[in-house]
Amino acid sequence: MLRLLKVSGDSLSPVLKNGDFVLIAKIPLLFKFLQRGDMVVFHHNIHGTMIKQVEEISITGESIMVSGFNQYSVDSAQFGSISKEAIIGKVIWHIKRPDST
Amino acid sequence: MIHEFVTKLDQTIGLETAKAHCDIPCGIYDPIVAQINALTVVRMIDLMRELAEKDAEKGPEFYNSMARYVAVKEEHAEKAKHEVRVIWGDYIKPAHLEKYPELHKLVHDIMQMGSASRQTADRVTAVNFVEAINKFAEIFWDTKGVATKRAKAPYAPALEMVYPDL
Numbered sequence: 001m002l003r004l005l006k007v008s009g010d011s012l013s014p015v016l017k018n019g020d021f022v023l024i025a026k027i028p029l030l031f032k033f034l035q036r037g038d039m040v041v042f043h044h045n046i047h048g049t050m051i052k053q054v055e056e057i058s059i060t061g062e063s064i065m066v067s068g069f070n071q072y073s074v075d076s077a078q079f080g081s082i083s084k085e086a087i088i089g090k091v092i093w094h095i096k097r098p099d100s101t
Numbered sequence: 102m103i104h105e106f107v108t109k110l111d112q113t114i115g116l117e118t119a120k121a122h123c124d125i126p127c128g129i130y131d132p133i134v135a136q137i138n139a140l141t142v143v144r145m146i147d148l149m150r151e152l153a154e155k156d157a158e159k160g161p162e163f164y165n166s167m168a169r170y171v172a173v174k175e176e177h178a179e180k181a182k183h184e185v186r187v188i189w190g191d192y193i194k195p196a197h198l199e200k201y202p203e204l205h206k207l208v209h210d211i212m213q214m215g216s217a218s219r220q221t222a223d224r225v226t227a228v229n230f231v232e233a234i235n236k237f238a239e240i241f242w243d244t245k246g247v248a249t250k251r252a253k254a255p256y257a258p259a260l261e262m263v264y265p266d267l
Contacts, residue, residue: 003117004107004110004116005116005117005118005119006111006116006117006118006119007118007119007121008118008119008120008121008122009120009121009122009123010121010123011121011122011123012121013121016121018121020104021104021107021108021111021116022119041119047120047122048120049117049118049119049120050119050120050121050122051119051120051121052121068121068123070123072123073121073122073123074122074123095103095104095107096104097104098104098105
């Protein structure tokens with residue numbers, strides 16, 4: 001249902017920074033309410049477990065484009081859309097590093 | 102406070118990581134991380150020698166401290182190697198290699214010296230490790246058109262380090 005993960009990397013900075021923690025909800029029902037701007041954790045065959053922002057959801061809801069906040073982000077611009085089955089969960093709580101502003 | 106608690110939890114059970122990575126890690130590369138790690142290796146060797154000289158009885162405290170120094174030496178030698186590999190593998194491009202044909206050999210030497218610094222407590226090897234990474238840093242900053250300067254590190258073992266002259 002719920003899962004706690006550590007964020008690695010700064011492609012989602014300044015919202016999520018390297019070393020922050022996120023609590024994600026794995027409840028399938030929540031996927032129905034997935035919308036643009038949500039932070040999602042998903043599995044990618046090459047990159048493993050990733051976290052990005054939802055950029056776009058297809059009309060059928062089967063595929064999702066994800067992105068980061070900077071030009072160097074490894075995201076759908078490089079590897080294309082991800083399937084909804086690849087989604088592990090949606091970020092519902094963010095624990096910032098104490099030194100984060 | 103919550104972050105501190107979760108960090109301890111992470112250290113205890115090892116939480117899974119969600120990568121928010123960049124292909125060029127946000128364009129941020131700096132050999133200083135490798136340099137400081139290599140410097141730490143020399144510092145640990147110095148501490149190991151000091152401990153061996155002053156504690157002749159070699160009781161539990163001796164073994165505890167010595168084990169910790171060795172562990173830190175191992176860890177930082179490997180970290181230094183890792184940092185150099187990342188810059189070499191991700192940042193260095195064919196054009197850089199044309200300009201600095203010695204770079205491949207230098208990186209290979211650094212890998213060998215890093216391993217030797219783990220395998221032994223030889224200070225000369227560790228100092229050479231630091232110096233080889235200094236040379237790597239000079240090349241790195243030159244690729245960016247940034248001049249460098251050499252200065253003694255402001256902490257023990259106060260070896261000469263290469264810094265960007267900004």
